[in-house]
Amino acid sequence: xxxxxxxxxxxxxxxxxxxxxxxxxxxxxxxxxxxxxxxxxxxxxxxxxxxxxxxxxxxxxxxxxxxxxxxxxxxxxxxxxxxxxxxxxxxxxxxxxxxxxxxxxxxxxxxxxxxxxxxxxxxxxxxxxxxxxxxxxxxxxxxxxxxxxxxxxxxxxxxxxxxxxxxxxxxxxxxxxxxxxxxxxxxxxxxxxxxxxxxxxxxxxxxxxxxxxxxxxxxxxxxxxxxxxxxxxxxxxxxxxxxxxxxxxxxxxxxxxxxxxxxxxxxxxxxxxxxxxxxxxxxxxxxxxxxxxxxxxxxxxxxxxxxxxxxxxxxxxxx
Amino acid sequence: xxxxxxxxxxxxxxxxxxxxxxxxxxxxxxxxxxxxxxxxxxxxxxxxxxxxxxxxxxxxxxxxxxxxxxxxxxxxxxxxxxxxxxxxxxxxxxxxxxxxxxxxxxxxxxxxxxxxxxxxxxxxxxxxxxxxxxxxxxxxxxxxxxxxxxxxxxxxxxxxxxxxxxxxxxxxxxxxxxxxxxxxxxxxxxxxxxxxxxxxxxxxxxxxxxxxxxxxxxxxxxxxxxxxxxxxxxxxxxxxxxxxxxxxxxxxxxxxxxxx
Numbered sequence: 085x086x087x088x089x090x091x092x093x094x095x096x097x098x099x100x101x102x103x104x105x106x107x108x109x110x111x112x113x114x115x116x117x118x119x120x121x122x123x124x125x126x127x128x129x130x131x132x133x134x135x136x137x138x139x140x141x142x143x144x145x146x147x148x149x150x151x152x153x154x155x156x157x158x159x160x161x162x163x164x165x166x167x168x169x170x171x172x173x174x175x176x177x178x179x180x181x182x183x184x185x186x187x188x189x190x191x192x193x194x195x196x197x198x199x200x201x202x203x204x205x206x207x208x209x210x211x212x213x214x215x216x217x218x219x220x221x222x223x224x225x226x227x228x229x230x231x232x233x234x235x236x237x238x239x240x241x242x243x244x245x246x247x248x249x250x251x252x253x254x255x256x257x258x259x260x261x262x263x264x265x266x267x268x269x270x271x272x273x274x275x276x277x278x279x280x281x282x283x284x285x286x287x288x289x290x291x292x293x294x295x296x297x298x299x300x301x302x303x304x305x306x307x308x309x310x311x312x313x314x315x316x317x318x319x320x321x322x323x324x325x326x327x328x329x330x331x332x333x334x335x336x337x338x339x340x341x342x343x344x345x346x347x348x349x350x351x352x353x354x355x356x357x358x359x360x361x362x363x364x365x366x367x368x369x370x371x372x373x374x375x376x377x378x379x380x381x382x383x384x385x386x387x388x389x390x391x392x393x394x395x396x397x398x399x400x401x402x403x
Numbered sequence: 404x405x406x407x408x409x410x411x412x413x414x415x416x417x418x419x420x421x422x423x424x425x426x427x428x429x430x431x432x433x434x435x436x437x438x439x440x441x442x443x444x445x446x447x448x449x450x451x452x453x454x455x456x457x458x459x460x461x462x463x464x465x466x467x468x469x470x471x472x473x474x475x476x477x478x479x480x481x482x483x484x485x486x487x488x489x490x491x492x493x494x495x496x497x498x499x500x501x502x503x504x505x506x507x508x509x510x511x512x513x514x515x516x517x518x519x520x521x522x523x524x525x526x527x528x529x530x531x532x533x534x535x536x537x538x539x540x541x542x543x544x545x546x547x548x549x550x551x552x553x554x555x556x557x558x559x560x561x562x563x564x565x566x567x568x569x570x571x572x573x574x575x576x577x578x579x580x581x582x583x584x585x586x587x588x589x590x591x592x593x594x595x596x597x598x599x600x601x602x603x604x605x606x607x608x609x610x611x612x613x614x615x616x617x618x619x620x621x622x623x624x625x626x627x628x629x630x631x632x633x634x635x636x637x638x639x640x641x642x643x644x645x646x647x648x649x650x651x652x653x654x655x656x657x658x659x660x661x662x663x
């Protein structure tokens with residue numbers, strides 16, 4: 085397990101500097117010197133690359149924890165309604181025209197994530213049961229989605245509509261060091277929380293009742309999961325919008341290389357998620373298109389067929 | 404001693420255990436028998452501290468079971484649920500090792516000693532359940548009976564003082580049923596308290612030191628197998644005409660109109 089993590093870490097260390105070379109203009113030591121190369125590298129590409137790693141790590145780690153908690157390989161961190169809640173918060177900032185003020189959009193997104201978490205806790209937090217909790221999450225996700233649509237339909241002018249719609253697609257274009265400073269500590273804190281739930285998630289492998297008999301405190305575990313997912317997903321949506329499928333795909337790709345216990349999956353999934361989003365974002369940036377392909381769209385294009393293949397495989401296994 | 408006094412258990416508003424009082428001893432294999440829906444699993448879950456009692460007391464020695472911290476309770480009472488439901492395709496050895504979870508980072512235990520104890524406990528549980536040859540096999544690739552043994556191995560790996568198992572003999576073929584029953588008896592002889600829900604009355608008759616029969620949430624018989632599972636009790640509770648055949652320790656239950 086440790087070897088897998090080291091391997092992924094090494095891949096990240098190699099991929100990050102390489103990713104800095106790619107873009108609308110290629111910057112390479114052996115190529116012709118580019119004007120403002122230092123500024124492009126230090127102010128645009130480095131924070132963007134690091135942010136891609138942070139967002140991807142959060143999504144990968146959160147996906148692994150979610151799948152472990154729900155005991156379901158099709159679970160995604162978006163299921164609890166925290167991502168749609170955060171998106172609703174960000175959309176409100178755009179709707180009210182406050183997004184230009186520094187920190188307001190991410191703050192609104194984090195408030196939205198916090199609201200979704202509080203709602204989850206109020207509806208489902210009494211018993212610690214997982215089924216009710218999942219249903220509550222789905223309800224919150226659909227409520228937040230509906231309110232987001234409402235905001236779009238009521239938006240004061242076409243410009244703000246397009247701003248909201250574009251933002252919802254998720255991207256890392258023009259992100260700065262500030263965004264990194266917002267997302268990185270929250271994501272790291274969330275990942276530590278999720279990592280610490282590992283042994284409890286392992287116990288859940290045997291079902292809820294067996295897990296409790298192994299000393300898992302269901303209610304407390306639920307709180308930690310909500311907190312961890314909330315920090316990671318809230319921070320991610322706050323700076324990058326909604327980026328789907330990473331949390332679903334990455335744990336699947338990593339699982340065969342582990343002993344399949346959820347606890348051994350969280351760290352490698354975080355590293356692999358960072359790698360996937362970094363590579364995907366670099367490809368988006370380097371593609372010769374008039375308008376840059378949005379990262380969220382690119383990953384969904386990759387993720388939907390993956391999801392389908394996964395469903396077909398599960399169907400075959402069940403048959 | 405693991406005991407309940409005047410315990411009432413409600414599930415979804417329905418009373419499933421009505422005022423049960425029992426005291427179970429270490430060193431004994433106790434079977435809980437009863438018809439479907441009699442409240443056997445609920446009683447077992449209450450004894451394990453997994454289901455709250457609506458009223459009454461559940462005690463382990465001189466402590467209230469619900470008040471024992473979760474991890475400590477898990478080290479004292481090992482519980483085997485009815486279904487061996489494994490979410491991920493882990494190996495048999497990994498599954499058995501999950502039984503050590505309550506022992507991780509126990510205050511005052513050095514890490515090395517703890518690792519050695521884990522390894523030893525896992526190895527002896529694998530041996531006891533004859534799982535060595537299956538150690539690396541994923542659980543999706545073993546039979547139902549092998550899965551039942553692996554699940555029992557997981558409980559044994561936790562080295563609990565009490566083993567509470569909900570129908571561990573179901574799904575096992577005759578020889579493994581016999582072997583597991585003997586192994587449970589061995590655990591009891593080694594000083595552990597073993598409480599097992601059993602559907603197979605002959606298995607209870609032949610292996611248990613004590614049988615508790617419950618019907619409609621009430622304890623209707625409690626004692627040595629010959630008394631608690633007498634023909635009269637079985638005919639009253641299960642309403643099946645029957646007769647015990649064979650010698651003590653190797654009895655079979657004949658059922659049907661013609662035996663009456």
